Amino acid sequence: MAAMSADPLARAAASLSGLALGDALGSQFADPDKIHYLDQRTLPPPPWRWTDDTEMACSLFRVLADHGRIDQDALAAAFAAHHDPARGYGAATGRMLGRIRAGGDWRSLAAGQFGGQGSWGNGAAMRVAPLGAWFGGDPAIAAAQARLSAEVTHTHPEAAAGAMAVAVATSIAVAGDRPSPAGFLGRILPHLPPSEVADKIVQAGRLLGDADPVRVAAVLGNGSGDRVQDTVPLTLWAAARHLDDYERAVWTTARAGGDVDTTCAIVGGIVGVRAGSLPADWSARVEPLPNWARGPVPT
Template sequence: MNHIEIAYRIENARKALLGVSIGDAFGDSFFGDLEQVLGNIYLRQIPETKWEFTDDTVMSIAVFEELERNGGIDQENLIKQFCINHDLDANRGYGATLRRLLREVQNGESWQEVSKKAFEGQGSMGNGAAMRVCPIGAFHFDDFQKVKELAVKSAEITHSNIEAITGAVAVAIGTALTAKMKFDRSILTPIDFIDKILNELPDSDTKSKISKSKSVPYNYNIETVKSILGNGINMTAQDTVPFAIWCTAYNLQNFEEGLWKAVSILGDRDTICAIVGGMSILSSEDLNIPQLWVNSVESFEKSVFRRK
């Protein structure tokens, strides 16, 4: 590990987790009557909400704690913590496939076998692996190889499909880039940001769609953007991560604007906003991180999921 204080790395990862939790709770508040939701987005009004986070943040907490403990990912320990945290509160929006996987692991099956046999042996290509890796990129921002290694390790225990793994690596690298921007006091253009992520990805449909995002102007009609990049409605990596990367690329200094843009595409809005929030909070200007949101979101530090 390069000679940067561990305390700095942990605080970076904690800030990424804060961004995930804010984005997660923010996005989750926009489910409901579509006409009312669209009106709220148009007026930039957050619906009445308890600001509670979902499984996106719960699983990110476990990843953060692995990094906090030893700077790495112990797969056996991580899957165990996923199971424990799920049972502490199962009503956090977990998908059916993940619920089944965790149950089978708790019943004694190995995660290696359970993860690989999902979807008739193809493995899950869901967006769940991407939604929880921001702390990895924030912690190891100065070592892309380490970021990729740990993103894969955190992903494959539940998502063995190359699409899901690519999505996780893309988000982790994206977070490393935003953390590096703050550390180096540098600025990246949207295209530079996307290109640097693409350089680290294996060939896959997810990589192809992220590449396609470079040709999508920020001022395109959001329905057109959705038709090109997806909005997470299918809950797959290739339907979620390309838009989240694109949205972040154009809001690297503006956390608040990034989340409003992210939620406007609807779809899997809590997950998309969690990913955008986790990446953009690290490079954003502090004045563009609303203190009211920071103060209002459910505290992951005080939650039952946080090991003391």
Template sequence: MVNMDSGTIYIEKKLRGYLFGTACADALGRPVELLTLEQIKEKYGEQGILEVPSDAFWTDDTQLMLVLARGLLRGAELELPELMDNIAEELVLWLDEPDLGAGATTKGAALSLKDGIHWSNSGLDSKTCGSLMRVGILGFIFSNDPEKLIKAASLSGRITHTHPTADAASIAGAYAVKLALDGVAPKDMFLPLLQVTEGISEEFTEALKGSYELAYSNLSDEEAIPKIGQGWYADETFALAYFCILRSPDNYKKAIQTAVNITGDSDSVASVAGGILGARLGIEAVPASWIESLKEKEKLEEMVKPLLEKYFQVSGMK
């Protein structure tokens, strides 16, 4: 049982910030994921989509983050091979959940797991963002054990995506949440993120550098974002999310509005950015009206207590 002292309350606010920050950003991006920026403006006005619709649902991004979270609840304290066994089992169970738009790579890997292929051989050589979008929860649970965090992010990502670019992005996605919990400002995340992904993927390294440079350039968001990409591939997804939080490091709402109003993978870019900023700024930064608009917010709420207990269990073993 978690004793709710001031330190625990602080961590709980960060956890809620991560969970609801991810889901609300995902829900804001869902209606516009397949639209160009021009189409978004035609539908929602010159500023684009700005508010989460009522009774909004998230996509596979949040759904798969919760799958990973359930795997962690079953054994984050275990050695990594046993933890990956649990995560693989949760991915198989996920196949029976509603299809919220998961990509072919994740589905294909999960079907391979269901057919009995071991998790170490189930991944596909894909650099799409399916492994990145779910890994932020690892950055929370293992925030006090960076070595295990990095290895877990890599291994869990490779269950579905084995491409080096996806691998680097998965590590960065989880590590950025750890840095956020540590109170590191987005601009100061740059060098640590370069260091933990060094030598894995030149493509990812260049995307990360480009994101940082463009964020501090004189270009507008609309001018800079297309130079990074559309976010369908993991390096672009993370780079776009990082660009948005660099531009609005203390303003969750503005960062997410920037992230969704793009030509590209709006929900994935936003959910990655939302998780990182939510973990950094806490639940107070996420608009209450957005949280209220989530159709199944109780699914997130019921994860708070067990994840908080798992965080302290794992941290206490260090």
């Protein structure tokens, strides 16, 4: 693995690039005509477009770059301002962001989702890896900040636990040592609240000896039901097994099927921060990140 940067902005940018690449590759397999590329483990033709996973991660990255922490009001405003419905947002999230743009209060809108229980979808987890990279080596702060970032759109406790798990995993990945797969998962769990997400990460640890992602997904889920409990554990299993191999981590995740853009975005954000550089032939196929996410930090 490459030496970790001491600059939180550089670490978060590396994670964002890995997330966007995983998202964009995974999104190709939503097209039934391109499934044969996955079966053959060959690259689909360009261009690869990223989805709402990356667009929301870009907003989170900008808030960290501008504030150094999660400012929830700024994050809600960024999500609403940059919301592009063509990126594949879920219907509930799209409606909520439209209401925020119209002047609605994100706190009441997020809390009122799904009859008042809040969303336990993947949105908070799929975008959060750059936050874990920003707070690299400090998983406790990463967990607390991830919870704040989740609350802006996803108030269900499971959604918070999923976001915390991904942020903590990325923070640990940034630390630069080489934990065993079991050790990697074991270091995540103390930072999570009691939850189904945590219970299934324990299950993921028991499945580390199984190299078949399809079999593992049959136990842990692959995001096909849009429940974070059935998404994050698989991604952490894949990241733990291939923490220093971006290509194997993403291909392994994609082969599990399901919500492939989201699972590959999560894994790409965790593993990409350790890669130093991403596969050049992959990166050449991906559309660039938006200028507002790539520009210099305002002074």
